Amino acid sequence: MLLGDRVPTCLRHTVMNARNLPRFVSLALVLTALSASAQEQVLDPAAVRHRLFSPEQRLEASVSVGLPAREYLTAHYNLNAGLAYNFFNTLALEARAGYALSRHTGLARSISESFLAREDKKITDELEDMWEMNLHGVVGARWAPIYGKLSLLADETAHFQAYLWAGGGLASLRRQSVIQCNQVVNRDLGICDNRTDPNNSLSATQSFWRVDTRMAPVATGAVGFRFFLSNGHALRFELRDWVFTDEYRVNVERELWERGEESGTPAPNPGLTHLVQFDIGYSFIF
Amino acid sequence: MRPTAFLAVLLSATLATAQEETPAPPSETAPIPVKPELEPPETDVSAPAVPEPLDTQAPVAPSDAPLATAGEPELQPVSDPNAQRLVNGAPLHNPNVAVHVVQKKRFADEGRHEFTLYPVVAQVNGRFTDHAGSALHYTYHLQENFGLQVSSTYNWYSNESLFNLELIDKVREQAQAASALLLVWGAQAGVEVTPLYGKFAFYDNHLLQFSLVLNGGAGIGSTRVLVRPEVSNQVDGESFTVPARFGDTGTKFLGSVGGGFRVQFGDSMALRLEVRDLIYTARVDRVDGCNLQDFQKLEDARGSGQSFSQLGLTGSCQFQKFDGVDPKTRKNYREDIVLGKDLVSNPSSDVLNNLSFYGGFSILF
Known part of the structure; x- marks a missing residue:
């Protein structure tokens, strides 16, 4: 039946509803088709027996990549390697070390360029949370009280542990200001480096933005899942927060910093910087 | 062969196959089996050479299919009687069972x-x-x-x-x-x-x-x-x-x-x-229903002290929100006109x- 003007409006709606409902239900069924067989098993006995692998009293090596979960002015891509010893199935001590590839976000670059040309702000405070983490090493405990099994669509069952991770260590930090340019090259274009092409920042080999570095204690915590693939192999997914104290200066004066002089005072209560990352990792349990 | 005898043989063979297909845990960590392997009943009947009708075939058991259908499982003796206590149907306190998860979904959602x-x-x-x-x-x-x-x-x-x-x-x-x-x-x-x-x-x-x-x-x-x-x-x-x-x-x-x-x-x-x-x-x-033209008129009227209701604003513009003085804070709302205009100017x-x-x-x- 074709829908047209010959069908009264009220009837047309009824017909459309009647026609669309089965389609909608069909679409819904298609959407869940993959899990249909699992559904069959939902109410059938589907035994899951023992731990696929018991890490207790075993050494474990892992690698992971961390991606930024949120970006404000900096972004980090964290490469880590770790070594752990599982005292129990539920408790392990892990040492992690790595290097974070970091950069300023587009927003930070945009701020730096526009602020260089701004004349109405001669005295200001540095922005918070501008420190970038590079080399770092931490030691922590992993507590995995939850062991579970997940039905994957049909007959496959994934074994996993859910865990909390907490620890601390040291990190090397670097901070490049987006406010203090020690040598303004072109104020209108917001250039503070030795680029050869004004429109191509990649042609620069030296930047004149103020740079600070330091080593600082870092604390880190994570919540994650570890899926056992087979004997000794596991995939890790975790949300990890790296925390360290912030440091920045307040009441910095443009005239002073542009002459290359020290300006401003350290912020009295700078707070903490959080780098929240989504980590994907692989572990091998010996 | 009688159908019931054949069905019994087929069921036994299926169970044996299911047990063989169950992956064994690593030897270092394998818990002691809680259930002894079942011996298939002796039979001199070989497997059928031709496929049987569907209604006589036993369903293929998944690799982790329960053994409950083969009769009561025989748990190994344990020293602690508490080990036999069932938690949600599973002997979680049995040291021979590292983790034993109940076998079926306990709660169905359909129709709820x-x-x-x-x-x-x-x-x-x-x-x-x-x-x-x-x-x-x-x-x-x-x-x-x-x-x-x-x-x-x-x-x-x-x-x-x-x-x-x-x-x-x-x-x-x-x-x-x-x-x-x-x-x-x-x-x-x-x-x-x-x-x-x-x-x-x-x-x-x-x-x-x-x-x-x-x-x-x-x-x-x-x-x-x-x-x-x-x-x-x-x-x-x-x-x-x-x-x-x-x-x-x-x-x-x-x-x-x-x-x-x-x-x-x-x-x-x-x-x-x-x-x-x-x-x-x-x-x-638009902010509070006022577009750029409305804000321009409001700003002009603000300078001249003209009443906003006579400006010919668009119908959706809630100009009252930009007029008057808050009695509590003594804030003149007309000062917000320029802020609203900034928001819609670009x-x-x-x-x-x-x-x-x-x-x-x-x-x-």
């Missing part, structure tokens, strides 16, 4: 109604905005893995982020109005699928059933924009704190995708932990992602 209250909905990706609110969802589980869902969210806190205010304060920069659009409430209809389910044990003592839920929907949401942050107003030597002022930017199309876990406690209660991305279109060309548009964490509990019936 579920009301979920999320007391806390907190935005986790707020760069220019911060949202916190509550949500109420209703789900009708059309079938075990598929449900229809109606959801509503109200943000009792929505404001520009501290980060955005820091940019304004320190470098005189701020997000475009569209990028800092705030969601006040949203209402949606959609679907929810639960493609995966599982069970987990907390320290081998408590056994819980959970599902992975994925949902999506579409609807509308009410938005607003910050016109003026909280300021201090000095009048006749007195200082008043003037609360932040927001302007209505209308209802927008709202879509969402999300996912999370539903952990079930008993037959009628569940805990839900989800992340949901509310996606809404943002275009700011109409901006964006598609915003409001990624929020939802923590709530459900009642099923």
Whole structure:
């Protein structure tokens, strides 16, 4: 039946509803088709027996990549390697070390360029949370009280542990200001480096933005899942927060910093910087 | 061969096959088997050479199929009688069983109604905005893995982020109005699928059933924009704190995708932990119904002291919100006209992602 003007409006709606409902239900069924067989098993006995692998009293090596979960002015891509010893199935001590590839976000670059040309702000405070983490090493405990099994669509069952991770260590930090340019090259274009092409920042080999570095204690915590693939192999997914104290200066004066002089005072209560990352990792349990 | 005898043979063979296919745990960590392997009954009947009719074939047992059908399992003797105590049907205290999860889903969802209250909905990706609110969802589980869902969210806190205010304060920069659009409430209809389910044990003592839920929907949401942050107003030597002022930017199309876990406690209660991305279109060309031309007229009239009601503004323009003096803070609302005009003078548009964490509990019936 074709829908047209010959069908009264009220009837047309009824017909459309009647026609669309089965389609909608069909679409819904298609959407869940993959899990249909699992559904069959939902109410059938589907035994899951023992731990696929018991890490207790075993050494474990892992690698992971961390991606930024949120970006404000900096972004980090964290490469880590770790070594752990599982005292129990539920408790392990892990040492992690790595290097974070970091950069300023587009927003930070945009701020730096526009602020260089701004004349109405001669005295200001540095922005918070501008420190970038590079080399770092931490030691922590992993507590995995939850062991579970997940039905994957049909007959496959994934074994996993859910865990909390907490620890601390040291990190090397670097901070490049987006406010203090020690040598303004072109104020209108917001250039503070030795680029050869004004429109191509990649042609620069030296930047004149103020740079600070330091080593600082870092604390880190994570919540994650570890899926056992087979004997000794596991995939890790975790949300990890790296925390360290912030440091920045307040009441910095443009005239002073542009002459290359020290300006401003350290912020009295700078707070903490959080780098929240989504980590994907692989572990091998010996 | 008699059909019953053949069926018995076939069942035995299937069970034996299922046991052989069960992957053995590593020898170092393998717990002592709780159930002895079953010996298939002796028979001199070989496997049939030709396929049998479907109605006489035994179903193929999955590799982890239960052994319950083969009779009562014989547990090995254990020294501690407590080890035999069943927790949710599983001998979790038996040292021979590292983790034993009950074999079937204990609670079926099909045909059930579920009301979920999320007391806390907190935005986790707020760069220019911060949202916190509550949500109420209703789900009708059309079938075990598929449900229809109606959801509503109200943000009792929505404001520009501290980060955005820091940019304004320190470098005189701020997000475009569209990028800092705030969601006040949203209402949606959609679907929810639960493609995966599982069970987990907390320290081998408590056994819980959970599902992975994925949902999506579409609807509308009410938005607003910050016109003026909280300021201090000095009048006749007195200082008043003037609360932040927001302007209505209308209802927008709202879509969402999300996912999370539903952990079930008993037959009628569940805990839900989800992340949901509310996606809404943002275009700011009116504030409190007033467009740029309206604001221009208001600004001109403000200078001349003319009454706003005679200006021939568009019908939607709520000029009263930009007129008068607040008796409590003595703030003259006409001063906000220029701020409203700034917001619409460069109409901006964006598609915003409001990624929020939802923590709530459900009642099923």
